[in-house]
Amino acid sequence: MYATNTRDSGIHVVTRDGKIVFTESVKEFLKDKKIDSLKELGDGSVAVECSRSIFILKPQMLSMRKNVYDTIKRLKKNLRSDPTDLELYSKLAKRYMENDPISEEPYQLYLSGLEAAAKSSNFYQARRFYEKARQIKPTCSEPCQLFLSYVKITPYKQLMRRIHLDLFALTKVANDLPNDLKSRRCKTRLLIGEGDFSFTSSLIDKHEVTHPNLRKAIIATDLKATHLQKLSKDQDKKKKVLEKRIVDLKQCGVNVLFGVDAKEIHQTFKGRRFKRIQWNCPFGESTSTARKEFTDTIPKFFQSCSRLQLPNDRVHITLMQKSDEYWKERQIENRIVHGSATAGYRLIRKRSFGTPDKKRYPNYTHVKTNTTKPYNAGGEENEFIFEKTDTVLPVDSYRKSCKLMDSHKKIYAIKSNNATRKPPLEECYFECSTDEDSSDYYESDSGEEL
Incomplete structure (x- = not known):
């Protein structure tokens, strides 16, 4: 009143x-x-x-909201009857957020869901609840502590390391990192099309404390050394910065190579194995003719990767996707569904790599292809992570490509703007949620599956 x-x-x-x-x-x-x-x-x-x-x-x-309250009441009753029904936690949390965006209930539900999933050994779903709880309270360590209490008694050491790193990022307390992490070897990582090598530098800087040996595991490459060749005399200062960056990377243990074609890496590195291969924004803004000529590049890149990797090794591809519905067109232009599936790779993560307001690697500059100009189209960069399987599709099969999905690692749909039931993979795109976790750069433990 x-x-x-x-x-x-x-x-x-x-x-x-x-x-x-x-x-x-x-x-x-x-x-x-x-x-x-x-x-x-x-x-x-x-x-x-x-x-x-x-x-x-x-x-x-x-x-007006009676239906919402009735739905919440019904879902709570169902959850009390069967606390192992993991879908109910998400449904109930969604209803609470629709009714009151700042309610404490969704956070508590995600924690309860995390426990229920962990107790039933469904660590994929437990990780999803963990990520959602951390989204609501990003500065709270409670989800980390709770998840660790379950994961530490499992064989999933990689997941345990990830949670330890999340906890360390919050607390900055050295004791939150296991003693063996700093001396641990990192997975071999091949970086393609690095341009000005700002990503390589930013990657190392970001993980300096937690992954001091990462630099020794990286081979950073570019095809044409465009930045060194095209920086004009009036850009001499920028050229010196780039030259110093390359020298610093070499001195700290990174192997920097030029003349490496993404479609032929199996020839350049014949006989070697790379557990992680990464290509950020493989093709920037350009003409329609150039984009059309590029369409076969990603499929050939995946085929080349498959000859350097074993099952469970991964390929990372980052795409600038702008806004609205362009993200679908961007995937189709780069043919990541066709390229990954026909080479026997399945999608296991999609992460936000950067937006105009928030970047995962603040010092990384995305530039247009064959130029030194920053790509300022706006929108969001998304990182797609693929895992090599022991399956190779004999033909371009929509049905078989869908079967590559492992629902314990990532749930997604392969869709197309084509109205036919079984569209060609060249016209398909991935539709899925965005994950909030980040990469584990440490060498894997034997027998580790997650």
Whole structure:
């Protein structure tokens, strides 16, 4: 109940963002009668006592949201009956967030879901609940501590390391890192099309404390040394910065190579194995003719990767996807569905790599292909991570490519703008959620599956 110089005194229901969703003025409702008391009832109504009478006010907002409350009540009842039904935790959390975006309930539900999933050994779903809880409270260590208590008694050492790193990022306490991590070897990593090598440098800087041996495991390459060749005399300062960056990378243990063609890496590195191969933004803004000529590059790149990798090794590809529906076109242009599936790779992660407001690697500069100009198209860069399987498709098969998916690692759909039931893979794109975890650069333990 309140009064202002713009609204009559009376009974008003106001949301947290200041919107009045119900109002009844004294003049219209109670005339000149004096209000003696107000009392909230159990169903959200308000009892108004005045002049020896009681009026019950039931705001319209409750009747409008009755379905939401009924759904929440039903889901809670179902969850009490079967706490192992993991879908109920997500459904209930979604309903709470729709009803009250700042409610504490979704966070607690995700923690409860994490425990239920871990107890049933469903660590894929447990990881999803863990990520969602951390999204709600990114500065809270409770999800890390809870998840660690379950993971530490499993064989999933890679997942345990990931949680330790998340915890360290929050606390900055050295004791939160296991003693063996700093001396641990890192997976061999081949970086393609590095351009100005700002990603290589940023990657090493970001993981300096947690992965000091990462630099020794990296081979960073470029095809044409475009930046060294095209920086003009009036850009001499930038050229010196780039030259110094390359020298510094070499001195700290990175192997820097030029003349490496992404389609022929199996020839350049014949006989070697790379557990991780990464290509960021393989083709920037250019002409339609150039984009058309590029369409076979990603499929050939995957085929070449497959000759340097064993099952469970990974390929990372980052795409600038702009906004609206362009992300679909971008995937089709680069043929990542066709390229990955026909080489026997399945999608296991999709991460946000950077937006105009937030970058995973702040010192990394994405530039247009064959230029030194920054790519300023806006939108979001997404990192797609693929895992090599022991399956190779004999033909371009939509049905068989869908069967490559491992639902314990990533759930996704392969779709197309083509209305046919089995569209050609060249016209397909991945549709899936975005993961919040980040890479583990340490060498794997034997027998580790997750």
